[in-house]
Amino acid sequence: MCGIVGTIGEKALRTYLIEGLRSLEYRGYDSAGTSFLSNGEVTTYRLPGRVSDLDQLVPTSIEANAGIGHTRWATHGEPNFSNAHPHQSNKGWFTLVHNGVINNFRFLKRKLEQKGMTFASDTDTEVIVNLMEFHYLQGLTPLRAIKKTIEKLEGSYALAILFKEEPNRIYFAKLHSPLVIGKGEKTHYLASDYLPMLAYAQTFYIVTDYQYGYIEAQHIIVKHLDKNEEIPIRFHTTDLTIEDIGLNGYPHYMLKEIEEAPEVIQRLSYNYFDGNQFLFDDVLLEKIHQADQLIFLACGTSYHAALVGRRYFEEIGKTCRVYVASEFAYYPEVKGQKPLFIVISQSGETADLIRCVQLIKQRGNALLTITNTKGSSLDRASDFSLLLYAGMEIAVASTKAYIAQVGLLAILRAALIHNNDVMTDLVGVIQAMKSVIDSRQDIETMAQAIMHAPSAFFLGRGLDYDVALEASLKLKEITYIHSEALPGGELKHGPIALIAKNVPVIAFISDPITAAAIRSNLEEVRARGANIFTISNLALAKDEDNFITPNVKVYLSPLVKVIVAQYLSYYAALHLQRDIDKPRNLAKSVTVE
Numbered sequence: 334m335c336g337i338v339g340t341i342g343e344k345a346l347r348t349y350l351i352e353g354l355r356s357l358e359y360r361g362y363d364s365a366g367t368s369f370l371s372n373g374e375v376t377t378y379r380l381p382g383r384v385s386d387l388d389q390l391v392p393t394s395i396e397a398n399a400g401i402g403h404t405r406w407a408t409h410g411e412p413n414f415s416n417a418h419p420h421q422s423n424k425g426w427f428t429l430v431h432n433g434v435i436n437n438f439r440f441l442k443r444k445l446e447q448k449g450m451t452f453a454s455d456t457d458t459e460v461i462v463n464l465m466e467f468h469y470l471q472g473l474t475p476l477r478a479i480k481k482t483i484e485k486l487e488g489s490y491a492l493a494i495l496f497k498e499e500p501n502r503i504y505f506a507k508l509h510s511p512l513v514i515g516k517g518e519k520t521h522y523l524a525s526d527y528l529p530m531l532a533y534a535q536t537f538y539i540v541t542d543y544q545y546g547y548i549e550a551q552h553i554i555v556k557h558l559d560k561n562e563e564i565p566i567r568f569h570t571t572d573l574t575i576e577d578i579g580l581n582g583y584p585h586y587m588l589k590e591i592e593e594a595p596e597v598i599q600r601l602s603y604n605y606f607d608g609n610q611f612l613f614d615d616v617l618l619e620k621i622h623q624a625d626q627l628i629f630l631a632c633g634t635s636y637h638a639a640l641v642g643r644r645y646f647e648e649i650g651k652t653c654r655v656y657v658a659s660e661f662a663y664y665p666e667v668k669g670q671k672p673l674f675i676v677i678s679q680s681g682e683t684a685d686l687i688r689c690v691q692l693i694k695q696r697g698n699a700l701l702t703i704t705n706t707k708g709s710s711l712d713r714a715s716d717f718s719l720l721l722y723a724g725m726e727i728a729v730a731s732t733k734a735y736i737a738q739v740g741l742l743a744i745l746r747a748a749l750i751h752n753n754d755v756m757t758d759l760v761g762v763i764q765a766m767k768s769v770i771d772s773r774q775d776i777e778t779m780a781q782a783i784m785h786a787p788s789a790f791f792l793g794r795g796l797d798y799d800v801a802l803e804a805s806l807k808l809k810e811i812t813y814i815h816s817e818a819l820p821g822g823e824l825k826h827g828p829i830a831l832i833a834k835n836v837p838v839i840a841f842i843s844d845p846i847t848a849a850a851i852r853s854n855l856e857e858v859r860a861r862g863a864n865i866f867t868i869s870n871l872a873l874a875k876d877e878d879n880f881i882t883p884n885v886k887v888y889l890s891p892l893v894k895v896i897v898a899q900y901l902s903y904y905a906a907l908h909l910q911r912d913i914d915k916p917r918n919l920a921k922s923v924t925v926e
């Protein structure tokens with residue numbers, strides 16, 4: 334997590350840094366800071382709080398050759414002034430911003446303290462900057478001091494570094510945290526992703542692990558830790574545009590992204606089906622056929638999409654397992670001779686997954702990644718990569734990425750069994766989604782009825798249970814209401830003890846096989862005074878249902894029901910006046926374990 338920016342040679346330096354940080358706030362927003370380098374002087378502004386507070390603090394008249402900036406998601410040390418980045422070395426030679434976590438920082442800190450260095454913060458970052466100075470003062474050039482330092486770091490980092498006596502240069506280094514370089518006219522930019530640079534740079538270079546070097550206004554050097562020679566750079570363009578990242582009239586990114594769902598399915602359809610046939614690599618399809626086990630790994634919302642995917646592939650005879658990545662990373666369990674790992678991630682940068690991928694590679698197993706971010710660490714690490722084409726997702730709570738993940742898994746399943754019906758089924762989904770979007774006011778009414786409850790329960794069976802899990806996560810994330818998701822039948826095995834008068838119980842009903850069973854579970858809680866809300870579909874509707882979605886094929890019902898769940902949380906958060914796009918304590922791209 335954390336977002337970093339840097340630029341050199343840019344006239345609108347302050348604007349680039351501040352606006353760039355604003356666009357990276359989805360990565361963390363506990364504190365913010367910038368440093369400006371001019372004529373051997375580094376001036377730093379930093380504070381706990383948001384980029385909007387930093388904007389007030391940094392003088393509008395400030396001018397400099399080079400600048401770096403940071404927006405923080407706290408890992409080491411609380412979000413206060415002294416832990417805010419940029420951090421500076423004891424004698425002021427180096428100033429840097431860091432995204433990532435240094436696992437061996439305590440050991441390194443102790444060593445530096447023994448050498449007389451002092452520390453003003455609780456961060457791991459301050460160790461990096463002081464270690465650089467330590468090596469520099471032993472007679473190394475700044476570049477060599479940086480190399481020697483990063484050789485000693487265990488963990489993850491994307492760094493943008495100012496060296497006091499080189500106002501025309503910004504050094505950088507990267508391992509397991511993302512870093513992109515942008516090339517403008519007579520300028521270069523650094524950032525954690527493309528967003529800050531879209532209005533400035535025309536072409537880009539994605540820095541890969543173990544690379545380090547520097548940018549100057551018209552010059553760039555990239556090296557690899559294990560090689561001496563310079564790495565030749567090939568810049569590329571991106572399809573992202575400024576319009577993609579604007580609010581386009583919406584009050585929140587989350588609302589915009591929920592309502593992009595029909596487009597997301599449409600885009601998936603034309604990227605993976607040409608009107609006659611599916612557009613998947615035959616080698617991948619063969620690999621899936623050959624695999625004796627499909628192992629899905631994911632986190633958060635992507636994990637909930639994987640749960641749906643497992644049902645799709647089990648239904649066509651594959652043996653599947655689904656693991657939360659952070660669990661699998663430490664308790665890997667692989668049965669079978671020919672497993673295929675399927676890693677699902679919106680960002681493609683989630684640290685828990687990167688750790689799993691290292692294990693998969695060590696084992697020599699095949700890896701398919703499904704991500705929304707071309708060129709991301711996971712995308713690049715894969716043997717097979719499928720992109721979600723959902724467009725940039727900016728709200729911290731994931732919405733349209735889930736739609737794309739489930740949609741893609743449905744299309745992939747259909748390709749394996751050569752069944753084109755999925756494409757017609759998805760057209761039905763698009764229409765149903767639009768109808769839910771048109772009726773969002775009814776969901777807003779429901780949200781207002783649950784928003785003051787301290788706790789809520791979501792029920793479902795089968796695919797509806799998978800949706801209930803995602804609904805519950807969404808509610809927690811953006812309203813801070815405690816909630817649980819349960820398979821309808823489990824309620825009576827314990828959790829029903831928590832049901833008291835007016836506790837909201839929200840049930841999803843999409844499958845004729847379990848509709849009667851879930852309705853009888855609801856009677857059990859009704860008898861105990863619960864405040865019941867049912868979200869069914871036309872085919873299974875009852876008069877008392879609170880929201881009725883159009884019919885779609887049952888296997889695709891999560892794509893429609895989840896939109897109801899997303900709106901429900903959105904409107905509850907809206908009326909509770911929560912910070913919807915930036916909920917407390919969360920970050921979108923979780924690049925620490």
Ligand code: G6P
Pocket residue numbers: 632633634635677678679680681682683686729730731919920921922923
């Ligand atoms: C964070 C985000 C969630 C997201 C999860 C997995 O926790 O707040 O919205 O679902 O990471 O992220 P990924 O990018 O791997 O899908």
